[in-house]
Amino acid sequence: MNRIPLRQAARTLRIQILRHNPRDPDSQPRLQTFEIEEADAMTLFIALTEIRERQDPSLQFDFVCRAGICGSCGMIINGRPGLACRTLTRDLPEQITLAPLPAFELIGDLSVNTGKWMRGMSERLETWVHSQNLESLDIDAMEAAMEPELAEQIYELERCIECGCCVAACGTARMREDFVGAVGLNQVTRFRLDPRDERSDAAFYELVGDESGVFGCMTLLGCEDMCPKDLPLATQIAFLRRRMAATT
Amino acid sequence: MQIIYTDVLVIGGGLAGQRAAIGAKRRGHDVIVLSLVPAKRSHSAAAQGGMQASLGNCLGAAGDNEDIHFADTVRGSDWGADQEVVRMFTHTAPKAIRELAAWGVPWNRVARGEREITVDGQRKTISEPDAAHGLITSRNFGGTQKWRACYVSDGTGHAMLYTMSNQAIAANIPVHERMEALALIHADGRCHGAIVRNLMTGELLAYVARATCIATGGFGRIYRVSTNAIINEGMGAAIALETGVATLGNMEAIQFHPTGIFPAGILVTEGCRGDGGLLLDCNEHRFMPDYEPEKKELASRDVVSRRMEEHIGAGHGVKSRFGEHLWLDIRLLGADHINNNLREVKEICQYFLGIDPVRELIPVRPAQHYSMGGVRTNHRGESPQLQGLFAAGEAACWDMHGFNRLGGNSVAETVVAGMIVGDTIADFCDSTAGALQLSSALVQEFGERERRRLAEIANGKGRESAFELARLMQETMTAQVGIFREGERLEQAVASLQELQLRSRNIGLRSSAPGANPELVTAYRVQRMLKLAQCVAYGALQRTESRGAHYRADHPRRDDLNWMRRTLASWPSADARLPVLTYEPLDIMKMELPPGWRGYGARDYIEHPDTGVRQQQVDAIGGGLDRADRHTRQEALMPFRHLLPEHLRNNNERLGEES
């Protein structure tokens, strides 16, 4: 009856972690290997928690929801960015290398300051509905109607969890620190699609019509391929590029 | 120690905190939000299925209004809720959802014409009216008479939190991320802000504020199996408790969600059942109708969770090497529906279970989910004992949930409470009472106290492991203060927790890493969590009745005669071993809806003599006004609008209803 996949012999995982504590003047970036016994249905969240509790209590990492919805635990897993909480160790080889997401400020070990980056991105791209009458809304009245399909399309783009995987997966962002990344470009398309946002294409052009915005994207497609939420980033960026190129 | 001054300090960056912050900011006050994590990562994002608001747009919601939402909520609470607050809430919820709609939440909308739905295991075709086309739609949830849970696929909380955070960014509200409040600064019954630890540098700061609002969510992590995010350790409630002045309300009221995936405890939404999903046992038999013929899978969460455990106890659980569980079957909803409206559920099943819910059954078992209790506040969201301290959302016991919360009422509460409390905070700041008056010596004293506490842990030569103590506490709570409670086991739990608490004074650290030091964080948190856990266990031990989610196998009936009262817990001194419990009566004579049967669950309860008297009054008042509109009748039974900020008092417009 039990359908949870079963593994026969437990493996010993060798988890190699890039350690560095910038608060500690003596700390140098180094790789440290931890060995742990693999358990059934073990995720990297479980593995890292166990390492911290049993082997090295100073190990820093970020988990919040541990269910793949909050975007806290982006890290480089065997070379590629991904969400650690929903990465099952059984899908990985015995040798696992973990490193913090590049392109973000390092807090310590696997913990990076994605929050600061994302807030900066939001402020820069003004990722909110711009509307004249938000301050004087009549909230007793019926809500304005919206086509059901349109609402679903907006949600499709709104599913982004700002985990930073697309930024870490982007060769452009790695080379150019001011690049807004797929996360930023996707959010611009989300608000452009939203009829409640009254901004014109020219206004959006002011935000992303340059080399740090949509025209900086070199279409390496790391974002599309590494997005944990499977967002249609390539088509969205292409769409935005066409709109911005046509804006006068 | 750096001191930061602001008008309003909001502790917690989830939906409630950010909405309160926006409200206060709009009234012209400086606000700073503190958050353990980047605000958009708050646990509000995990709310999947929906937000209750009686819009009444889609066919399944037709005829819905505040009155029905009120009755559902009060019944759901097993009459433990403050009915005035429930009224304030149900009245404001439609406004909250409409505000969010204007702010950008892409609520799913009604599409005119025919569509297929699944009800009671059967496919059925319904036709949505033209007039509702494009308005916000809603889905069915447990314990409700109408389809009232407005949703954004099954990422409702995510969409709401992103919109809210973006509006907070637009309003230029600073969120100080990775900051943890360690203590409230207070003197003479007045709160002045908090001593805060920077979780990146380990540095201590003081935030001095005219008003302080706790919006830190729940404390599910005192349990081993919980749907809660791992940051939900209740530190907001704990620092309020540690003032020794503020009280926590109804801490024993803990909700267990029927469908945590097994064994990880990750939530799959009630929307699964609301949309037609079924619960099956080891024989793939649908067992809920056997227990609950009226509401079946859609009775309230406390009832469904108990029935599930009861069924497993009767030997019908599915055996696995992790223990026993039951099945959630959403296959009958069809691939289209699952891919569009339950996609987070699908992802969770894929990633954590390796199954496809379109074709396979989901292993589920009830898991700790929500804390109805929290920082006790009055209807304005202010602590009755500690002036200048406010609380909103799950962290608060505003008390609209009583002893059981309805699905979809939590995200609704966060926003509604945020709207109301944001205003009352602003009122407070505008008043003379809200003036900032404290000595810097007081700030230094509190800062020094926290510095000493941390140093004691860091330099202490204790031998106890913080991680081990946390694990033991969680085991104790899950094993002995779970869904089925019983006097003797609760006594054991109280004793175990006391022992753990003693041991927690003897914690030793292995790591002295500069910066946040995660081991130190666990150490000081577990000391506080043990106090919360004790409030839960001790409160549960004392409450010798069964009400809502609090079920005592040795006292299986609801006892209105003796227990129509709210538990208030306070922690008298730092070295106390138990909380002091006092009780606040709920006055049946003022209730709009006097106690009765909930419409599901157990039918017998011990009645209070006031119930009959009040029921007669209610009937008489209602009878005398049978020609008046429902608002007038309601007003005659239990006026509440005067409790709301003025701009929230008007009637809500609805399809086919005169406003």
Next chain:
Amino acid sequence: MTGKLDRGPARADILQSLSGLLLVLFIWGHMFFESSILLGKDAMYRVTRMFEGEPLFGKPYPLLVSGVAAIIFVLIAVHAVLALRKFPGSHRQYREFNAHMGAMRHPDTTLWYVQVLTGFALFFLASAHLLVVFLQPDNIGPYASSDRIWSGRFWILYALLLVCVHLHAGIGIYRLAMKWGPIPAAGSKVARRRLKLAMWGIIAFFLCLGTASLATYMYIGRDHAPHAGERYLPAHQQALPGNT
């Protein structure tokens, strides 16, 4: 918003893509025309004359070829200058990108690096080729080209050029499609897989075609080596008396 948008970045991006597209179309056409040698020396001769404008003006003007070479050179220069902006501009950027590519093992990222390398090489290889064409526009023909390739050892240049240009063009056209293409989000994964397949197909096809024609020129060049420098006479002229 006022109408004072800086259209520069948009124009630059369009121009880079457009110049690339034109160059790709050119090189593909070029391949078909040069591989006319596979159909025989006469076929190639006719194609040469056609481009020298003979059908239009009655007699060949090799200067036209120089003109085309100049235009292509300008296109390449524009394309290169615009593309150069995207290349790693400092040692730090280069190191970052290399580390990134090595760790990610992500095909499209690696392909971009292939484009950087081939693009860099092309700037020299293609320029060299264009310079020859520009300076000696009359030196194109079944024997003239073959002699240059074999006796002049140009086959080394052309072999390198062939590989570089088709990798660069094939990858470029795929990237162009992903960059601008109005692909509906719903079927985007499938569309991309197909585009990728088409890209490899096109690259393989042109590499085969190019290799075959280069080999043919080399054979002709080897056979003709003793008479290197002598021009080819089409079959109908060879038959005339006095042309020995």
